[in-house]
Amino acid sequence: MFASRPAVHPVEAPPPATTDPAEQQPRGVLMKDLPGMPGTAGGLGLRLAQFVFAAVALAVMASTNDFPSVTSFCFLVAAAILQCLWSFSLAIVDIYALLVKRCLRNRRAVCLFAIGDGARSGHVLDVSYHLSGSRVEMHS
8 A cells, every 4th residue: 555656766676696605795784793792702801890890789788787677678689699690600601602612692692691681680670779769768
């Protein structure tokens, strides 16, 4: 119904197909070496930085005096522990990939990392919202 007509929008004939695979263009944009991809030195550095910052945050939170008295604060510490475990496990996977020179840039691995990072960040965000709401109630 809404298709354009050739008289209004002329269509040119496609170029002839070449048989040489070196001359053929890829169908989509291929980005092979992105900084921070799993299995690269940049990805390992980012995961180790995530682990260090989560460990420092966990140490600061656990060193307070009223840590066990606020339930939502305990949830935030649990979220920091999950962050430490997730980042450390992916750092180990990156170290393994670098040692055996294996590429972790396949679709399943990247989807697993993205889903895990999204679930973990959503959990931390949810706990921080809960913590801020309980702190507002305590001070009012």
